[in-house]
Amino acid sequence: MPIGDSVTEQNKKTIRRVFEEFVNQGVFSVVDEIYREDMVDHQPLPGAPEGRPGVKYTIAGLRAGFPDLHVTIEDMSAHGDYVVIHNTWRGTHLGEILGMAPTGRSIESRGVVVWRLADGLIAERWGIDVESNMLAQLGMRRLHRGGRPGRAAGLETLAGPSAVPVVNILSIAPGRTDRWRELQAELAGPRLAEYEASRRRAGIVRESFWLRQAGAEFVVHYVEARDPAAAGRRLRDSAAPFDCWLRAAAHEVYGADPWAMLAEGPAAAAGHAWTLPVELAPVGQP
Structure with missing residues (x-):
């Protein structure tokens, strides 16, 4: 840890790297540096494996569907081992995602993510209407049934209010x-x-x-x-x-x-x- 950095500030820097290097630039090697091997993502894309490979699978799938994917962190706070962010996801649906052919639609989606870190590495992630809001704009919705609690089982047609x-x-x-x-x-x-x-x-x-x-x-x-x-x-x-x-x-x-x-x-x-x-x-x- 750099001299003068508190644990919470270092945790916030780690989460910034998720978006600045991994999600926005596609530097997948960052995952091996900042995630635990047994990291648990509670909202992966359907079909994602466990641990680090699942993290790479989810972002690879999103970047394939939205090649210009870019995430902006709007607000961030840290509380002990937890970091909470509000962010905005933007991209254009130019590639296939979850079996859906490209529509050319531009999307903008806001969401919240809660992260837990352990010894400076990302251990858990809870995404609250982040990727799911993106998919909703394409007419898809996560289903939460069966499997491990918190893991998405599939997609269905979406109808309902924006929030x-x-x-x-x-x-x-x-x-x-x-x-x-x-x-x-x-x-x-x-x-x-x-x-x-x-x-x-x-x-x-x-x-x-x-x-x-x-x-x-x-x-x-x-x-x-x-x-x-x-x-x-x-x-x-x-x-x-x-x-x-x-x-x-x-x-x-x-x-x-x-x-x-x-x-x-x-x-x-x-x-x-x-x-x-x-x-x-x-x-x-x-």
Whole structure:
């Protein structure tokens, strides 16, 4: 590590190399330098092998389909061994990808990626609507069924609203981890119907809470909405009994209101996760 660089700053430099050298320039030898051999990519292209070969397979497939593929990092934050980025993918569909013939379409896709590093090397990757948004613009969608959890099994025709992803990092108050787990169980169980109705009112399409550990416990709060800030304002200001209860419970766990943070705009994307069915997705939210 260069003198004067903290671990988090070095981790951020490593993730920049993923895009600046590997994805954008096609320097595949970088993978052997910055990824662990047993690296786990939770959202590879269908058919990708495990470890480093799978990383190369996925990017090779994307670069074959989009020869001018270029990724811009819009924002980056580091938390212990984790790095979170918001990025924009651009390219032109000039080659075959996943059996689809070239369409000549230019795409622009925004997404969030969460990375975990171990001893300076990339150990895990969670892509949240990154490559899948690109494929969606070609009329394809990932399916998540069968196989190892988090691995994509195939593609299907896509129909549904476009949504903007936002990630915030929430610190769990000391001694509140068990309460966090209880809250996730309540949202996924007895209060699920109220929770779903609340998210629909707010205009949220998907929301997830992932518990991570990196010295201290924290939660990755991921939201997709047509207008995340507007959704955050609706939840922050809502007088509905369920919304008031959930804000109070969140303050108990995090010492903050996650939806007030959302209302302020994009940050720096497991417990309960909820996705609105496509046929029920909100349309024309104000």
